[in-house]
Structure formats: C-alpha cells, structure tokens
Amino acid sequence: MRVVRDRAEARWLPSRFDFALFRLFAYIRLRRTRPEPRPGIALAVERHQSALENFLVPVVGLIVLAAFIATLIDESLPLGTACALALPAAAMLMNVQVLVVGVLLIPIVSRLPRRQAETGQAVNSFIMLVVVIGAATLLSVDPSPLRRIGTAFLLLAGANAVAFVCLLLLQRSIAEAEARYGVEP
Amino acid sequence: MIGWLRRFVVQGVFWRQGLRFGVLYIPLWIEPLIIASWALFFLLWGPGRRGVMHNLRLIKPGSWAVTNFFRTYRVFWNFAWSITDTARFRETRTMPDWEFAGLEHLQALMEHEGGAVILTAHMGSYDIGAAVFSETSHRQIVMVRAPETDPRTRAFEESQQERARDDGLRIDFNTRASELALELLHSLQQGNLVAIQGDRVTPGITSIPSMLFEKPAMMPAGPFALAMAARVPVFPLFIVRAGRRRYRLVTCAPIHVVRRSRHRDDDLNAAVTQWSKELEDVIRRGWYQWFAFEPYSESPA
Numbered sequence: 001m002r003v004v005r006d007r008a009e010a011r012w013l014p015s016r017f018d019f020a021l022f023r024l025f026a027y028i029r030l031r032r033t034r035p036e037p038r039p040g041i042a043l044a045v046e047r048h049q050s051a052l053e054n055f056l057v058p059v060v061g062l063i064v065l066a067a068f069i070a071t072l073i074d075e076s077l078p079l080g081t082a083c084a085l086a087l088p089a090a091a092m093l094m095n096v097q098v099l100v101v102g103v104l105l106i107p108i109v110s111r112l113p114r115r116q117a118e119t120g121q122a123v124n125s126f127i128m129l130v131v132v133i134g135a136a137t138l139l140s141v142d143p144s145p146l147r148r149i150g151t152a153f154l155l156l157a158g159a160n161a162v163a164f165v166c167l168l169l170l171q172r173s174i175a176e177a178e179a180r181y182g183v184e185p
Numbered sequence: 186m187i188g189w190l191r192r193f194v195v196q197g198v199f200w201r202q203g204l205r206f207g208v209l210y211i212p213l214w215i216e217p218l219i220i221a222s223w224a225l226f227f228l229l230w231g232p233g234r235r236g237v238m239h240n241l242r243l244i245k246p247g248s249w250a251v252t253n254f255f256r257t258y259r260v261f262w263n264f265a266w267s268i269t270d271t272a273r274f275r276e277t278r279t280m281p282d283w284e285f286a287g288l289e290h291l292q293a294l295m296e297h298e299g300g301a302v303i304l305t306a307h308m309g310s311y312d313i314g315a316a317v318f319s320e321t322s323h324r325q326i327v328m329v330r331a332p333e334t335d336p337r338t339r340a341f342e343e344s345q346q347e348r349a350r351d352d353g354l355r356i357d358f359n360t361r362a363s364e365l366a367l368e369l370l371h372s373l374q375q376g377n378l379v380a381i382q383g384d385r386v387t388p389g390i391t392s393i394p395s396m397l398f399e400k401p402a403m404m405p406a407g408p409f410a411l412a413m414a415a416r417v418p419v420f421p422l423f424i425v426r427a428g429r430r431r432y433r434l435v436t437c438a439p440i441h442v443v444r445r446s447r448h449r450d451d452d453l454n455a456a457v458t459q460w461s462k463e464l465e466d467v468i469r470r471g472w473y474q475w476f477a478f479e480p481y482s483e484s485p486a
Contacts, residue, residue, distance in 0.1 A: 095222055
C-alpha cells in the first residue's frame with residue numbers, strides 16, 4: 001500500500017492521476033505548490049484518486065456518445081428531444097457495453113498471464129475508448145450542429161496525446177519529484 | 186418464492202456477484218456513470234427507499250417528501266460508492282485517501298492498554314475502516330456483523346471475507362448471541378479491540394430504549410453490557426465518506442460504562458444516552474450516508 005502521510009500537497013502527485021493531460025497538470029501544480037503539512041491525512045498513491053478527473057472524463061464520454069446518438073435520431077425528432085432521449089440511451093449503452101465485453105470477451109482475453117482485475121478493466125477501457133473516439137470522429141463530420149462536440153473531443157484527445165509525449169520527456173524529473181514523497185516508480 | 190428467483194431479491198447473491206463483476210471489469214474512468222445508473226435503479230427497491238425517506242423525515246422535520254426523495258437518491262449513491270470501495274479493497278487492496286478527525290481520541294485508543302469496544306454505525310465503508318485500523322494498530326480487531334439473511338449471500342460473503350483474509354482483523358457474525366458474547370468478552374480481556382455497529386437492533390438482540398432526533402429508538406445493549414463486564418471503555422468511531430475514494434475516520438471521546446449504582450440498567454442507560462448524542466450529531470452532519478434502510482423509529486414524523 002503506497003501512502004503519503006501528513007502532507008496535503010501530495011494530492012498533486014502525478015501518480016495519483018490517470019490521463020496524461022491530468023498527470024501533466026498535476027506535475028506542474030506539484031512543482032509550484034508549497035509544502036502544506038497537515039497532520040491526520042493519509043493520501044493513497046493510486047492512479048485513479050482524483051475526483052475531478054474521474055468525474056470529468058466519464059461526463060465528457062457520456063456527452064460525446066449522447067451527441068452521436070442524437071445525430072442518429074435527430075432527423076425524425078427535434079434536436080432538443082433527440083438530445084434528451086440520447087443522454088439516458090448513452091448511459092445505458094455504456095452499461096451494456098461493460099456487461100457484454102465482461103461476459104463474452106474477457107473470459108477469452110483473461111487467459112493471458114495477467115491479473116484478472118487488470119485484464120478485465122484494461123479490455124473494457126480500451127473498447128470504451130475506441131467506441132467514444134469512433135463516435136467523436138463520426139460526429140465531427142456530421143452536418144448537425146452537434147459536430148462541434150465531436151471536434152472538441154478530438155482536440156482534447158490530441159492534447160492528451162501531446163501531454164503523453166511531454167510526460168515521456170519529463171519522466172526522470174517526475175520520478176525525482178515523487179521520490180521526495182517516498183514514492184518509488 | 187421459487188429457489189432460484191431468491192438470488193434476485195435485493196439481499197440476494199446475484200447483486201453481490203454483480204458488484205464483484207463490476208469491480209473487476211469496469212474501467213475506473215467510467216465508474217461514476219455506472220454507479221449513478223445503478224443507484225437510480227435501486228430506487229425501485231420500495232422498502233429500502235421508504236425506510237430511508239421515513240428516517241429523513243425524522244432527521245429533518247418539516248422536510249418535503251419530494252426533497253427527501255432526491256436525498257434518498259444521494260443516500261443510495263453514497264451506499265453504492267461505499268460498497269464498491271469495499272469490494273475493490275477486497276479484490277485489489279486499493280486503499281482510498283484518509284483524514285483523521287479527533288486525533289487525540291484516536292491516539293488515546295491506540296495507546297490504551299487492554300481491550301476496548303469500538304462502537305460504530307452503518308456509515309461509509311466500515312470494512313475498509315476496520316482494515317485501516319488493523320494495519321495501524323498492533324492489536325487484533327474483532328468485528329461483529331449482522332449475518333446476511335439469504336444463505337447463498339451469506340456463503341458468498343464469507344468466502345469473500347476468507348479470500349481477503351487479514352491476520353489483524355477477524356469477523357464474527359452475531360448468529361449465536363450468548364456464545365458470541367462470551368467469545369467477545371474473552372477477546373476484550375486478552376486486550377483486543379471489538380468493533381460493533383451500535384445503530385441498529387436486529388431481531389433477537391437485547392435492546393435499550395433511547396432517543397434519536399427526539400424520537401424513541403432502540404439501541405443494542407450488548408456493546409455497553411460487554412464494556413461494563415470487561416471494564417473497558419467504549420470508543421465511538423465513525424467512518425464517513427468524504428468524497429470519491431476519500432474517507433474520514435472520526436473518533437469521539439471514550440464512553441466509560443462504569444457500575445455506579447445498584448441498578449445496572451441505569452448505568453447502561455447513561456452510556457447509551459451519551460452514544461445516542463454522538464450518533465445523532467454525526468448523522469445530522471452526514472445524513473446522506475447513514476445506511477439505515479429500515480425505519481429506526483416507528484413514531485410518525
């Protein structure tokens with residue numbers, strides 16, 4: 001169990017974030033932040049600890065999928081109604097996808113020599129990302145006004161890719177910064 | 186009900202297996218969406234929803250039913266997060282962030298020589314709380330839980346507990362009240378910590394009448410009688426969910442259950458009243474995560 005005790009600024013440790021854009025932002029904050037000693041806190045060093053990231057990302061994914069579904073049905077319905085119907089439909093689609101992949105695909109993939117939890121989540125995460133990026137790509141070339149959502153998402157995904165490259169270049173300095181908190185790579 | 190259908194009732198094993206499936210297969214970055222959907226789905230569970238709404242009416246007198254309906258969703262949402270965090274901890278030992286409130290009392294509990302009763306409530310993730318505690322303390326914690334009503338669910342839960350076995354933590358189910366009481370007494374006398382949930386009375390458990398939010402409520406007598414018999418203090422300790430994967434461990438001043446008068450019940454009553462006040466204070470601030478799905482008082486709001 002990797003935990004940093006009594007140091008509030010450790011919330012900005014890049015290892016507590018998942019997506020490259022957030023990890024890069026966290027690293028910048030960590031460099032700029034002053035020590036904040038706070039007795040009585042224990043911060044876990046796990047890559048999904050950020051509440052902001054973990055609420056923002058699914059909401060963005062949901063909006064993209066909902067916008068895509070709305071463009072499929074907006075010919076027969078007013079755009080507002082299509083969007084209102086598409087939101088719960090997108091949420092349901094995400095639930096169904098997790099279930100279908102979990103039941104049908106993962107039993108085959110999990111024969112690979114990795115831990116069950118990691119395999120299941122990684123496969124589902126990959127497929128979900130492919131679905132969302134595919135939806136955003138198709139959405140961005142649609143004549144509907146919702147295409148801007150697709151374009152914005154693709155720009156965001158591009159920015160995340162750039163952030164990933166930056167993180168690769170900063171690998172050593174990030175490891176040094178985290179080592180000051182007792183976090184080994 | 187037909188045997189195989191029983192697994193689909195709300196206490197059935199199907200949902201526990203589903204939770205484990207979710208923890209293993211759902212990518213963490215879409216977890217909030219999945220939890221939001223399932224918390225909404227479980228609002229269809231009438232008795233649970235009505236139980237929470239009834240309690241909310243008592244906690245917040247004069248509140249509107251429609252507001253309490255949305256508050257009930259918040260309770261279900263928090264419950265879903267708490268059981269997910271617990272299941273994830275069991276499967277992958279993923280620990281959330283912790284804040285400790287009432288550090289001086291926690292320190293007193295850590296440094297206390299001999300056994301102690303930890304009295305807690307159905308809030309946050311008490312399983313993770315107990316695990317955190319057992320990792321920071323050198324003493325063994327014996328955690329007492331109400332058994333699952335469904336035999337398959339009970340078997341499933343016990344197998345999960347066995348898989349996530351922790352040498353510092355032992356879980357006992359209060360199925361055999363008299364035998365368990367002797368075991369717990371022995372455990373306390375050996376200097377161990379015994380964690381009991383003190384906000385709900387299950388059938389067959391001795392209770393003491395008390396007041397909660399100015400309404401009559403029954404509190405379990407066991408923890409206090411045990412503390413009196415073993416001559417150990419009772420530490421009220423609450424695990425409060427403070428946000429996504431963030432918990433606050435609130436430790437309150439110890440309650441000393443001492444035999445002062447000739448009437449044992451009077452001494453127990455004094456301790457129960459003190460506990461009820463602590464419980465009321467914590468629930469008032471954290472009503473959205475008091476996982477009491479049955480009305481705590483039959484009194485009308």
